[in-house]
Amino acid sequence: MKKVRLADVADLAGVSMKTVSNVVHNYPHVTPEMRRKVQQAIDDLGYRPNLTARRLATGKTGMIALAIPEIDHPYFSELSRYIAEEASRLGYRVIVEQTLSNPEAERAVLNDREAGLVDGVIFHPVRMQSMEVARLQRDVPVVLLGESTMPVTADHVMIDNVVAAQEGVRHLVGEGRRRIAFLGMVSGDTTGSTDQRLLGYQQGLVDAGMTPDPDLVLSVSDFTPEESSRAVAHALASGVAFDGLVCRDDRFATGALFALRQAGVQVPRDVAVVGWDDTELGRWASPPLTSIAPDKRELAATALALLRERIDGYHGIGRHRIVSHALTIRESAPLGAPAFQSR
Amino acid sequence: MKKVRLADVADLAGVSMKTVSNVVHNYPHVTPEMRRKVQQAIDDLGYRPNLTARRLATGKTGMIALAIPEIDHPYFSELSRYIAEEASRLGYRVIVEQTLSNPEAERAVLNDREAGLVDGVIFHPVRMQSMEVARLQRDVPVVLLGESTMPVTADHVMIDNVVAAQEGVRHLVGEGRRRIAFLGMVSGDTTGSTDQRLLGYQQGLVDAGMTPDPDLVLSVSDFTPEESSRAVAHALASGVAFDGLVCRDDRFATGALFALRQAGVQVPRDVAVVGWDDTELGRWASPPLTSIAPDKRELAATALALLRERIDGYHGIGRHRIVSHALTIRESAPLGAPAFQSR
């Protein structure tokens, strides 16, 4: 099956290439008879337009890049799904770049040594600072996700992490918890997400008339459930006492649940746990996780809408959009189940 | 920042376009002096090659498509990660097509109305039959994953599902389980994966001198933990008794754990559970899942190796590769923990 070109179809149908092109694109001003004749030739030859050539001619690729740290992190895989769905709705294909939180890979996302690959980029950086983004960003439209960076040159979508964390704390306080811990800080984490969540957590404590206790801010050495579990186990062994726990993400919460179970600490009776991201991992944890739930669908739609506008020619200053979130209540920190020994 | 073309660099450096191209591609026969001069011009102008034009000229896109049912299914998100990593190692970019198990979307993967988008496709179909794949498959190299189809026109990679299921059963039998159930059949599932796993399950029972009992094959109405949980709850309520459970995948197993917990059935004491796919979801379930673990990394590497060969010109008959698997033992069906009332 050798390649069929537009010109071949034109020859067979006895018309010009451009007419064939018009038929392919459903250009309205083509007589029905002509359309039929051309379509016949297309079908006979099994012609399929060559996308690469089209792109070269139009300058549009119809593709966007989605650059995220890890494809298989539950939050990112769920987000990817919505982005893929929304992109497909808008007629874009998605190429996935996995940065693995590698600074060089992140730089490569913007500083790509090649051009003309995609029409735009949706990028969730974790190692890159605003300055650097601004410096590296070239002509490609970029929409940033997450909290690490928000230069004025690119658009940006996030949820209000501070408020969300405050809400998480308020929920725990409302259920009678008095010693609420935060899990966790990660050394070398420059994303700002954690900072904002920690800030909101502290703010939440203050709102409730409590004093943040540095001992209750647990550190984790990596973004994995394993390390999170280790950190919680260590805290328990060191005698750090808490009856509530706000986690940086569901993965950390999952690790925490594991460590608590191992230590014989009951959730939610002894410790109520709030996760973050509302992922499948948390929905099926035991007990199922109460979790701060960013509206991922809205996040995806907003990011793509902004990107679309830039692709369509908007060149203004960077816009910042806050999308909504909710607190999804489940068993790990339910309503109306006061702590074992609430004071 | 307007576009810089190869010709602009050539002008500035005072050489031909082809020489610039040679420098860009590190073609060896370029004098150091020339190389320096050209590189200088490239840097001065901030030149970046246009990938689309390159593709049109070479006919290679440097991209492969990965077509899977759901990006955020734990098995597929983990597999995607390895495929993305391996692809990147080989210099390919990955574009992700989410079929959502939609027959039309699956057909579109092969029957794409446009050509020249990717050099090859890695495709995990769930609704499509061998015949149809063979009929629709065009000139693009295709490697199939999963068990639903294996036409002679395309390469194919899978694990030995029958043997794996037998091993799962053997493990449960070895731990003293005598009434082992299978979860679950899904109506409308034409993938063959489930069939093969069920077959292996039955074979495993026969190997152990047991008689498969149709009542112990549970049906689920959809590939979700929710439905799986419902199915198990229903079975328990109907008085179906079992002390071992082999699940079609970790999602089903996760749903099963939930239903069992709700019903006060202890795992593994009362029922030992074996999952499938060895995903993060199962690793952090409670209790952590014993699971049949396909070697996803090997799967990804094998699929890409086969695809690479086809892209490089191999046109022979479809090859079938079996990659290895293991049974990862965890708490849901541990070693040396005989059933509560084993007979």
Next chain:
DNA sequence: GACCGAGCTTACAGCGCTGTAAAATGGCTG
């Protein structure tokens, strides 16, 4: 010192499609 060949560099024709501008067609009007 003319010749040779390996090593470098160049000119240019595509790759397959689309946008533009110009040409052809055909229905109406006066």
Next chain:
DNA sequence: CAGCCATTTTACAGCGCTGTAAGCTCGGTC
């Protein structure tokens, strides 16, 4: 039936790069 205008179709020049084949250099050889 010429004249006009709106609609439909055409010719062709790019889009930016690479492969091919030919041309140029220059040190080494006899």
